[in-house]
Amino acid sequence: MTASHVLDALIPLVQDLSRDLSDGERYRRLLTTLRELFPGDAAALLRLEGDMLVPLAIDGLSSDTLGRRFRISDHPRFVALLARRDPTRFPADSGLPDPYDGLVQGVSGDLEVHDCLGCPLYINGRPWGLLTLDALDPARFDRLDMHLLQAFLSLAAATVSVAERIDTLARNTEEERQRAEAYRQASGPRSREMIGSSAAHQQLLDEIRTVANSDLTVLITGETGVGKELVANAIHAGSPRAYKALISLNCAALPDTLVESELFGHVRGAFSGASSDRRGKFELADGGTLLLDEVGELPLAVQAKLLRVLQNGQLQRIGSDSEHKVDVRLIAATNRDLAEEVRAGRFRADLYHRLSVYPLRVPPLRERARDVLLLAGFFLEENRARLGLLSIRLASDAQAALLAYRWPGNVRELEHMIGRSAFKALSRHRERPRILTLTALDLGISTAPAMVAASRAAEPGEPDGKDGAQASEDFRSSVIAFERSLVSEALERHDNNWAAVARALGMDRANLNRLAKRLGLK
Structure with missing residues (x-):
């Protein structure tokens, strides 16, 4: 040279x-x-x-x-x-x-x-x-x-x-840096990060940064499995309360009779089984943040008491006449349409408006483009360590299937799918492989076209009843779209230098030319 x-x-x-x-x-x-x-x-x-x-x-x-x-x-x-x-x-x-x-x-x-x-x-x-x-x-x-x-x-x-x-x-200020460090030290084990590079994900991160450095009440909405709790953690970590506790309560996981006690606490003898005084989640979160997950599941009677605490910061333990003053930043999360719940009479309108001071929608995985591959890589590496393998990788048909699938269960479904598929694929090998390759069949979405069609059919305005030939055509189209996206992105990265693109994709130049012509890129 x-x-x-x-x-x-x-x-x-x-x-x-x-x-x-x-x-x-x-x-x-x-x-x-x-x-x-x-x-x-x-x-x-x-x-x-x-x-x-x-x-x-x-x-x-x-x-x-x-x-x-x-x-x-x-x-x-x-x-x-x-x-x-x-x-x-x-x-x-x-x-x-x-x-x-x-x-x-x-x-x-x-x-x-x-x-x-x-x-x-x-x-x-x-x-x-x-x-x-x-x-x-x-x-x-x-x-x-x-x-x-x-x-x-x-x-x-x-x-x-x-x-x-x-x-x-x-960075905004040195004080923010110190708060982030304090949160890192206080949080102990490494918390799961928010992975993604799509426009929808970046917009979400921008929204988090905007609202975090305030005391506004945030209502996080989104489908099941999109990572609403991760968003709540990120808001708390970027807030002035990061050095204090983040306390969470899943409102759907408790019977109606215990929700009030969990939120506000109780005194000894308040009810059968109350053998001692107990602080509720609001008191535990004093100075910090309280996350009410699945807030749409709260009983109407508890909603009224919650509204009172939000209005004046005063709460009473069950069975007590005295009031406690608390300073809590509230984050609520739900996969329900609370506006519709209000219209149906299942949720108080005044509480809904109190909670939705800053509404924050978490996009579903199907709106996050190629983020599914980044997240898959994260989960593959987790499972590689868990299974003691050198590497777990995705075959090209598996990548295409992941991109084509509609993900009704979102990130949680992807996490479970990767873990389940890696374990099942490994169990089929008589001898332990150094490198485990997952195919679309291993992922359980080798019939991805039918599953894609089925999930789309459930959406308003989508025709249903596609036959097998149409479904197969959907899958072929998805694979072609994936290949075109891969080559187009490589062309953009390398300023339309086909030799550099061939090298980046690990392909022979002649094979790349034939693929580009088939994809309509030449």
Whole structure:
């Protein structure tokens, strides 16, 4: 590689340091340059977060990789990479399992990564994360220019440092940062993050950030399984009350006779079985946040008492004459249409208006485009660790089926499907595989067209009674749409450079040309 070629590749990255770019675009360009200077089949940038490595950008790896969270202790190669400040290249015959085995795009079968190197990135003298480069050819990096690699690493560290500084400046105040840290320390175990990159998901995150730094009452609505409790946790974590408790109560899980006691508490002897004084959820949440999940299930009598507490902050324990003053931020969640419940006389209109000061709708999974693959990656990695496997990956037909399915049970259904499918697929192997590949059949949605048609038929205005031929056509159309989306996104990322697209998708150039013509992209 000539010095001129190296400069041509590095100068745009240097220029990017002074440009206003999103983190994702900045990191994407970094990996594109890495693969241009050091040709390989896959590259990744991962950030160190506690005992996890979180992928921020990938090139040449399957889309679900971005949703995975790699626990360092589960992956010996990551442990080895982080143990040294210098780049590390693993021998082709290394016995250490590779975290990316089975995840390289466009590779069918259980072909594993053969040539692998990684480099830790340090920011202000502290380990920030990893930059990895992998190849299927075991001799790909034999003539690697280590001086050029070190120069690139310095530029990569500068790129990451710029992105980190911009992020820091974008934070509202130092006080917010301290509150977030206090919440992190108080929350103990790592809480589940909200994963997604779709426009609908980003809009939800913007809404959360807007309302979090206030004391407004929030009404979270959405279908079953969309993650309303996660949203409530995110609102609390970003609020001035983050250092206090978040107390939750599932209003649908208790009999009517106990709901009032759970909310407001009781004194000894208030009713049969009340052997001692007990504080209710409102008192436990004093100074913090109270989440009332499935609030539409509250009995009308309890609704009236709840309204009184919301109006003046005063509550009485059952059986007590004295009042307690509480300072609580209320978040309510429901999968019901409370406006319709009001019209039907099952919910008080005054309480509904008190709860819906800031209504927040959580979009269903079917409105979140390719987020399903990121979430699938997250759940695949969880199950990989649980089952003690090297890797669990999705076959292309499984990815197409996931994207085509309508997800009536939303994220919860996806989580259960991945866990169930991984266990059942593993049980069918006589010998424990190193890499477990899930197909559409394993997921239980190999008949996805019929299921898609059935779920659509339940929607207003959708025709029902599609026959098998039509359903099959639906599935073929979904697969074609997935392929077209995959190629179109790659074209956009690589400025319509077909050679770069073929490399990114792991395809032969001639095969890509034929696919593009079939998809109407050429």
